[in-house]
Amino acid sequence: MTYENGKVKQLSYTLPRPENPDPPGENYIFSYGSNGKPSLRTFQQGNRPVESQVVYGYDEKDRLVSKEFKSLQTLYYRVRYEYNADSNVSKIYYLRPLDEEEIVGAELLSFDNHQRFFAGSPDLKTIEIYFFDYEPSINNLLSLKIHATPQFTYPTEPAIDYVVDYNDDGYVKAIRCVTPNNFLYEAPVFTFGEMEYECR
Numbered sequence: 001m002t003y004e005n006g007k008v009k010q011l012s013y014t015l016p017r018p019e020n021p022d023p024p025g026e027n028y029i030f031s032y033g034s035n036g037k038p039s040l041r042t043f044q045q046g047n048r049p050v051e052s053q054v055v056y057g058y059d060e061k062d063r064l065v066s067k068e069f070k071s072l073q074t075l076y077y078r079v080r081y082e083y084n085a086d087s088n089v090s091k092i093y094y095l096r097p098l099d100e101e102e103i104v105g106a107e108l109l110s111f112d113n114h115q116r117f118f119a120g121s122p123d124l125k126t127i128e129i130y131f132f133d134y135e136p137s138i139n140n141l142l143s144l145k146i147h148a149t150p151q152f153t154y155p156t157e158p159a160i161d162y163v164v165d166y167n168d169d170g171y172v173k174a175i176r177c178v179t180p181n182n183f184l185y186e187a188p189v190f191t192f193g194e195m196e197y198e199c200r
Contacts, residue, residue: 052069065081091108
């Protein structure tokens with residue numbers, strides 16, 4: 001991870017495999033707007049031309065409201081966030097290539113009253129929201145209903161519930177899915193003991 005003007009500028013990694021022990025590096029490069037938040041993320045593999053981009057849009061409160069995913073300058077889907085009065089995301093919308101209009105991808109139903117688990121680190125916030133695509137809510141998500149993803153529409157609408165485990169100091173230890181008969185059931189969605197970040 002490299003920095004420019006005190007902000008994350010580039011994330012780079014390689015993923016060697018037995019059949020390809022020396023692959024080209026994968027580079028994610030961030031550009032920032034006048035609000036100090038990412039306006040563009042580009043993806044480049046090795047020395048090849050830029051392969052894909054994500055363009056970020058904000059509202060008058062500087063909340064992230066849209067992400068446009070482009071491949072070779074062609075839009076292939078768009079994400080839009082709608083917020084509730086607490087500045088938590090209430091709905092996620094998608095506009096996909098074959099859709100004539102936006103569809104509801106998910107309804108976010110409830111949150112706890114703690115700040116988001118990555119709120120204390122500007123670097124980690126950039127990584128989680130702009131690289132791993134966590135939705136940009138203020139608090140930790142507890143339940144949602146999924147209607148669709150950018151690639152798939154569910155025939156039924158699965159509801160998913162999470163439990164956030166805190167230690168005695170009020171810090172998040174783990175986030176677990178606790179919805180029975182769900183593919184994530186009792187799976188650790190995020191476990192801090194198993195994660196390693198090297199931030200400033």
